[in-house]
Amino acid sequence: MTKVVPLQNKFFKRTESFKAVVSEIILEDAPAYGGGTRTDLVINFEGEEPSLRLDMKLDKWVDNKGVLEPKKFSIMSRFLESFKKFKFAVEFNTDYTEVATTPDLVGKECSFTADAQKFIPDPKELDAETMQPREVTFYVWKLAGVEGL
Numbered sequence: 001m002t003k004v005v006p007l008q009n010k011f012f013k014r015t016e017s018f019k020a021v022v023s024e025i026i027l028e029d030a031p032a033y034g035g036g037t038r039t040d041l042v043i044n045f046e047g048e049e050p051s052l053r054l055d056m057k058l059d060k061w062v063d064n065k066g067v068l069e070p071k072k073f074s075i076m077s078r079f080l081e082s083f084k085k086f087k088f089a090v091e092f093n094t095d096y097t098e099v100a101t102t103p104d105l106v107g108k109e110c111s112f113t114a115d116a117q118k119f120i121p122d123p124k125e126l127d128a129e130t131m132q133p134r135e136v137t138f139y140v141w142k143l144a145g146v147e148g149l
Helices: 075-084
Strands: 004-006 012-014 018-031 037-045 048-055 062-064 067-069 089-092 099-102 109-119 136-146
Touching: 012 048, 018 048, 018 099, 048 075, 075 089, 075 136
Parallel strands: none
Antiparallel strands: 004 012, 018 037, 018 109, 037 048, 062 067, 089 099, 109 136
16 A cells, blocks of 8 residues: 655645556646746556656756756656656657657556655754754655566
8 A cells, every 4th residue: 555644735645655557647737835836747547546746846947958857866857867767758848738758658557666855954943843953855756667668
C-alpha cells in the first residue's frame, strides 16, 4: 500500500516509492504558495490515488539554444532525466499546456522512487509543536522502472 500524508494545504501527496499503471500525464495550473498560479506535471494512475504531482517551476527554467529547460540538478531536471534512462522522451508544447511521452507511457506499469530531502530555511523559526527549528521536507522523484522493457 502506498503511503500518503495530508499536507497543510489539505491535499494528499505521495511520500514513498511506488509502482502503478499510468492512466494519464497532463499539465495543470494550480494555486502557487504566496499567490498566483504554477504549472504542475501530473501523472494519474489506474485505480490509484493520489496522483504524482510535481511543480514544474517554469519561471526558473533557462534558455538553452532557444529551448527552455529546467535548471540542472533541479527537482524537475532530475525527474525528466530519469526518463532518458528508459529511452522515453518527455515533450511539452510551446506554451506548456500539454505534455506527451515518446513512446507513450499510458497503460504501462511504472515504478517511481522518492528521495526525501530536508532543510531548515530559517534556524530562528521554531515549529510550534516541537519548539525546534522548522524543517522543510521535499521529495526528489525519479522514474525507476517500466514493466516490459
